[in-house]
Amino acid sequence: MSFSEARLERFSFYQTRCNICGAKRSEPSYAYFFMYNGRELQCCEKCKNRAPSKILRKEYWDRIYNEPDAGQPLWRYVDLPKFLDIVLFKRLWFAQVAALDDTFEGALGAKTRQDDWRRWMHDFLLNAVKNPPPGYEKNISDEKAEKQAKQLLQDAEEALSIQKNNTYVNCWHIAHHESFLMWKVYASNRPESVCIKTNLIKLRNCLEEQMKIGVVQYIDFNKNFPDVNWPFLYKRAAFMQENEARVFVRSNDSKKGFYVNIEPEILIDEVIVSPEAPGWLIDCIKHIIKLSEISIRFRVSNLNEEPF
Numbered sequence: 001m002s003f004s005e006a007r008l009e010r011f012s013f014y015q016t017r018c019n020i021c022g023a024k025r026s027e028p029s030y031a032y033f034f035m036y037n038g039r040e041l042q043c044c045e046k047c048k049n050r051a052p053s054k055i056l057r058k059e060y061w062d063r064i065y066n067e068p069d070a071g072q073p074l075w076r077y078v079d080l081p082k083f084l085d086i087v088l089f090k091r092l093w094f095a096q097v098a099a100l101d102d103t104f105e106g107a108l109g110a111k112t113r114q115d116d117w118r119r120w121m122h123d124f125l126l127n128a129v130k131n132p133p134p135g136y137e138k139n140i141s142d143e144k145a146e147k148q149a150k151q152l153l154q155d156a157e158e159a160l161s162i163q164k165n166n167t168y169v170n171c172w173h174i175a176h177h178e179s180f181l182m183w184k185v186y187a188s189n190r191p192e193s194v195c196i197k198t199n200l201i202k203l204r205n206c207l208e209e210q211m212k213i214g215v216v217q218y219i220d221f222n223k224n225f226p227d228v229n230w231p232f233l234y235k236r237a238a239f240m241q242e243n244e245a246r247v248f249v250r251s252n253d254s255k256k257g258f259y260v261n262i263e264p265e266i267l268i269d270e271v272i273v274s275p276e277a278p279g280w281l282i283d284c285i286k287h288i289i290k291l292s293e294i295s296i297r298f299r300v301s302n303l304n305e306e307p308f
Helices: 005-010 045-050 080-087 111-130 142-166 180-186 200-205 237-242 279-292
Strands: 029-036 039-043 055-061 073-078 091-096 167-174 194-199 212-215 217-219 234-236 244-250 257-261 270-273 297-300
Touching (some): 029 045, 039 045, 073 180, 111 142, 142 167, 200 212, 270 279
Parallel strands (some): 270 297
Antiparallel strands (some): 029 039, 091 257, 167 244, 194 270, 212 244
16 A cells, blocks of 8 residues: 555554555554654565655664553643753752652552552462463462462562552643643742743654653552553552653662753744733743753743633
8 A cells, every 4th residue: 555645644643554555563563753744654674665755763662551642732831940850950850759749659549459469460460470372381270370370479479569669751642732720730820930832743752762751641540450561650549630741761770860961952842921920921921032052942821811
């Protein structure tokens, strides 16, 4: 099938399928990324030689979580010091999951359901031991299978505890429009707040390849368990209004967080100043942008416009 605008229009976002032939990947494999009409698209191994521009990079695609759509706006509401970090010091803060405010960050459920989770995970592991893939020992005794399942369960619990300490995240709000709620909650309801607007492509282009981006899922922890591989991409349904995407990376430093260097001109689509901002602050932020010697769009939020 020939490369066509129709196919690009249909599969223009980051999905686990090829933008050229449309084939969906059913198992982990490599994806090849290229630019077309200002958009970064992907194709499979079979179609890489048919891409209309050079291949930018090759990435092993093994994720089972979702990414935001490529054109979906992402917003980060911050106070003035964090804005200075991004624009003047050219860096983003990645916080350790274990150090985040919500005690359920990286959790697998409510404490009252811990025994339920252990039984569920034990049964899952026991079944895996008794039904191994080709090349592994088959027909093992019930006693041996039980012993292996218990050991695997212990290993899993230890690994999950470590994972909270060596996973770091940088968070963004997914929305098509500004949010009054986000101004109040994440910019601390202060008039000196600023919002950084970007999208998946821009975010990807200023981060290192090992950093991944996933959409947070909101669940009832009293009824569901998160994926044990990505528990930090699950939050309680009470936080659903955040509609969050997270950049995440693993590190063995076990610090409360660290900075990652970025290029603001690559990252930022637009800078928006709080609708409560006084005139002096607007002039100040304009001057900060000028001092940074970067070319980025700037405006004051119009959420406080007068109606008629």
